[in-house]
Amino acid sequence: MSGWGGIETPPAAGRPDDIRAVPVRHPGRWVAAALILLFGASLIHSVATNQLLEWHVVGHFLFDQRILEGVVVTLELTVSAMALGVILGVMLAVMRLSPNPLVSGTSWLYIWFFRATPVLVQLLFWFNIAAIYPSISLGLPFVGVEFAHGSANTVITTYVAALLGLGLNEGAYMAEIVRAGIISVGEGQTEAAQSLGMSRLQIMRRIVLPQAMRVIIPPTGNETISMLKTSSLASVIALTELLLAAENIFSVNYKPIQLLIVASIWYAAMTSVLYVGQYYLERHYARGAARELPATPFERIRRGLFSLRREGARS
Amino acid sequence: MSEPMVKAEGVHKRFGRLEVLKGITLEVQPGEVMVLLGPSGSGKSTFLRCINHLEKINSGRLSVDGELVGYREAGDKLHELREPEIARKRGEIGMVFQHFNLFPHMTALENVTCAPIRVKKIQRDQANARARELLERVGLPDKVASYPAQLSGGQQQRVAIARALAMEPKLMLFDEPTSALDPELVGDVLQAMKQLAGEGMTMIVVTHEMGFAAEVADTVVFMDDGIVVEAGDPDRVLGDPRHERTRAFLSKVL
Numbered sequence: 122m123s124g125w126g127g128i129e130t131p132p133a134a135g136r137p138d139d140i141r142a143v144p145v146r147h148p149g150r151w152v153a154a155a156l157i158l159l160f161g162a163s164l165i166h167s168v169a170t171n172q173l174l175e176w177h178v179v180g181h182f183l184f185d186q187r188i189l190e191g192v193v194v195t196l197e198l199t200v201s202a203m204a205l206g207v208i209l210g211v212m213l214a215v216m217r218l219s220p221n222p223l224v225s226g227t228s229w230l231y232i233w234f235f236r237a238t239p240v241l242v243q244l245l246f247w248f249n250i251a252a253i254y255p256s257i258s259l260g261l262p263f264v265g266v267e268f269a270h271g272s273a274n275t276v277i278t279t280y281v282a283a284l285l286g287l288g289l290n291e292g293a294y295m296a297e298i299v300r301a302g303i304i305s306v307g308e309g310q311t312e313a314a315q316s317l318g319m320s321r322l323q324i325m326r327r328i329v330l331p332q333a334m335r336v337i338i339p340p341t342g343n344e345t346i347s348m349l350k351t352s353s354l355a356s357v358i359a360l361t362e363l364l365l366a367a368e369n370i371f372s373v374n375y376k377p378i379q380l381l382i383v384a385s386i387w388y389a390a391m392t393s394v395l396y397v398g399q400y401y402l403e404r405h406y407a408r409g410a411a412r413e414l415p416a417t418p419f420e421r422i423r424r425g426l427f428s429l430r431r432e433g434a435r436s
Numbered sequence: 437m438s439e440p441m442v443k444a445e446g447v448h449k450r451f452g453r454l455e456v457l458k459g460i461t462l463e464v465q466p467g468e469v470m471v472l473l474g475p476s477g478s479g480k481s482t483f484l485r486c487i488n489h490l491e492k493i494n495s496g497r498l499s500v501d502g503e504l505v506g507y508r509e510a511g512d513k514l515h516e517l518r519e520p521e522i523a524r525k526r527g528e529i530g531m532v533f534q535h536f537n538l539f540p541h542m543t544a545l546e547n548v549t550c551a552p553i554r555v556k557k558i559q560r561d562q563a564n565a566r567a568r569e570l571l572e573r574v575g576l577p578d579k580v581a582s583y584p585a586q587l588s589g590g591q592q593q594r595v596a597i598a599r600a601l602a603m604e605p606k607l608m609l610f611d612e613p614t615s616a617l618d619p620e621l622v623g624d625v626l627q628a629m630k631q632l633a634g635e636g637m638t639m640i641v642v643t644h645e646m647g648f649a650a651e652v653a654d655t656v657v658f659m660d661d662g663i664v665v666e667a668g669d670p671d672r673v674l675g676d677p678r679h680e681r682t683r684a685f686l687s688k689v690l
Contacts, residue, residue, distance in 0.1 A: 313537035318603065
């Protein structure tokens with residue numbers, strides 16, 4: 122059959138020959154690669170051969186009891202502050218989207234306040250709270266009902282001060298992330314759920330939030346990684362987390378660089394674990410968003426090996 | 437004659453200063469299939485959305501199965517219904533949307549079972565069995581475990597019909613169910629709707645499918661600019677329209 126303008130479709134007779142052509146040369150790429158290799162080699166050489174770095178000191182303190190205890194405190198603080206932040210964030214985001222102006226206004230004010238002041242200042246504020254509220258009680262205001270009572274210095278320990286400072290601040294940032302996730306879910310989803318007779322809470326919990334998660338997870342992973350490192354600010358209010366544990370050691374042995382390297386290795390290791398966790402969490406909430414889930418790194422390696430073996434068998 | 441399934445008397449709806457519905461009066465009897473025709477912007481979809489209270493009407497009276505939509509009448513006063521009551525009533529009316537609006541994070545089966553399990557508190561195995569039955573009825577017995585993104589538009593819309601039917605509605609609303617579909621996929625969806633009409637479901641359908649209107653509808657209503665221009669038997673309205681506006685519209689779409 123002849124096509125338009127008399128162009129004949131060629132008969133499908135086997136595979137046509139592959140094109141063999143002289144490839145374009147890229148001298149610039151070779152020069153750039155050589156420069157980077159040279160620079161990298163000299164950096165590694167200087168770090169490895171610098172006697173003043175005293176790598177054995179790093180090795181000696183890497184699994185020191187005090188450092189390990191600091192790691193545990195850092196992890197505890199990160200997890201608890203993020204948990205507080207996420208819970209507050211979801212509440213504030215839902216409040217922010219409320220039709221009641223007082224409710225959404227309160228959420229706005231909270232977010233504004235905590236984003237408008239530095240987290241280090243907030244940490245110092247909670248640490249010194251006893252100066253203005255020497256005693257703290259839990260009860261109903263104005264009617265004199267009291268459930269619990271304590272001195273601020275015993276209730277607000279350094280850990281609690283750090284948790285409040287980091288967690289309350291995180292809530293403000295998480296609120297914006299969750300809100301972005303919620304409004305990213307189309308109006309049609311809510312309407313479809315409403316037309317099926319679902320309640321507002323059911324729609325939020327079963328329909329909107331699971332879909333919002335796809336938008337919420339990546340920046341939340343980012344926030345967690347950021348929190349892991351921001352938690353080092355708590356060293357300023359004398360909470361012995363990883364950084365202060367290292368500082369306590371080098372204030373005695375005068376090896377600050379080595380102990381900062383020890384702390385950095387631990388921070389980097391913990392961050393890397395979070396990377397992996399975030400990857401799998403994202404994959405979980407990608408269900409239904411793409412036709413097929415992306416391969417896990419293990420699957421990719423397996424596939425790579427398999428295709429290598431096939432190539433080998435062919436040649 | 438029995439009580440009408442839907443009764444609208446002088447229904448008005450405004451969006452800000454824009455008046456979309458300017459007094460709609462019509463009745464749909466149980467088991468009747470009504471097709472709403474009209475140019476875009478004529479208020480067909482808005483009227484449909486008022487019936488299950490996705491939109492609130494500004495004046496007039498609108499009732500489904502003898503009960504006012506969104507209000508309770510006590511003496512000569514109207515009381516707004518609380519959200520759970522509105523939700524309960526919505527659950528008795530199925531709706532199918534132009535863009536399907538399936539829940540993308542759930543499989544076809546989960547889409548169909550979600551509302552029966554959460555709203556009607558039906559046991560999961562029972563809901564699953566019923567959902568399989570419904571998906572088979574719309575011609576998708578092998579798509580139970582597929583996510584919406586893995587289905588064609590026509591298949592998605594049939595899952596959406598099954599999802600609405602799972603709540604055992606007494607009335608089904610179709611808002612341009614085939615407008616977003618490729619032409620070759622329209623037939624399967626119309627077939628499922630025809631089958632449903634044959635089983636005696638009360639249906640209100642906004643569509644541009646004239647063939648469906650002529651073949652399946654008991655009544656055709658032509659709307660333009662927020663009012664009902666004419667209504668009646670499909671052969672009569674489509675074959676011998678009395679109004680100039682109806683004639684002009686039909687000459688463009690037929």
